[in-house]
Amino acid sequence: MKTEIIRIDPGQPEQYKLDYCGAVLRYGGLVAFPTETVYGLGASAFSDRAVKGVFEAKGRPADNPLIVHVADYAAAEAAGRFTGRRQRELFYALGAEFWPGPLTMIIKKRRIIPDSVSCGLDTVGIRMPSNRIAAGLIRAARVPVAAPSANSSGRPSPTCFEHVLEDMYGKVDVIIDGGECSVGVESTVLDLNSEEPTVLRPGAVTREEIARVAGECGEYGWFTADVNIDKPRSPGMKYRHYAPKARMLMFSGAPEAVRRTILSRLRTEKSAGKRVGVLETEEQICYYNEADILLSLGPENAPEAHAQALFGALREFDAAGVDVIFARALKAEGVDDAVMNRMFRAAGGTVLPAEQ
Secondary structure, eight states: OOOEEEEOOSSSOOHHHHHHHHHHHHTTOOEEEOOSSSOEEEEETTOHHHHHHHHHHHTOOTTSOOEEEOSSHHHHHHHEEOSSHHHHHHHHHHHHHHOSSSEEEEEEEOTTSOHHHHTTOSEEEEEOOOOHHHHHHHHHHTSOEEOOBSSOTTSOOOOSHHHHHHHHTTTSSEEEEOOOOSSOSOOEEEEOSSSSOEEEEOOSSOHHHHHHHHSOOEEOOTTTSOTTOSSOSSTTSSSSOSOOSSEEEEEESOHHHHHHHHHHHHHHHHHTTOOEEEEEOTTTGGGOTTSSEEEEOOOTTOHHHHHHHHHHHHHHHHHHTOSEEEEEOOOOOTHHHHHHHHHHHHTTSOOEEOOO
């Protein structure tokens, strides 16, 4: 497939370019585009054929549902329906607080949304992105846009144009070069169909922030849950996700204990001729000069910086050709809950205790 590259100004998107890309979507094509979270790979949410093309381009498992992106509430209600007054009120209250932005809300889907979008579930996740290119593109398409991240399935999600080019060139109709994504991890996914609102995938909108609006909010226990659940209700709940090519090992415990453990393992790997990478915070990274490549997540107490840095760092390790990556487990609190969720999946669902 011939892929067209279109540069769009992220600050002042050119309307004629948005109109062109929107028409590609409307008539069944695939367009990779930036959002505030990560780059998405979009198709008309009303076209079963186009949606199946997304799965094919990504090599995505057929039981991993897509999120439907909308430009307004009318489009949200065209894609999904409410089971009662309470759910509707909650949807609009959360939307007033967090939309446009990195929050996806799951409600019942309407029949016009193909089963390929929801992977046979009777629900659909809906999001209104704040990125100006994404919002303008969806308006120009005049249809809701089903879009997972624009990467090969299982790889680290793309947070800049170059990442998308690496994975999707020759597989999609258009790739928009719209600069870097500001958040860096996928949206929070919130299920509104349970007794209490439940976070299925953490993101930049935290459980605590949602609870302040909703009065209560639970969270799917991703840290101890089986990564091979039967029917995931949200993207990112199943399989090894966001993963670099190298083996990734995460260690929990006090920084000093983790440091001793990683240094011991690092020396063992290097003595076996392996290239080793270490992913740490700015305060800790100075201790690992024996590694082949050191990458920082940013300051220890800057979770937003951790989110922005994570996927780019994992791809940089790939480019450096490391064989193993060592990382310290952060506290799964606030936005770092989302960062740890992605690192946990990238490491295959395993966190090892540091040696005492």
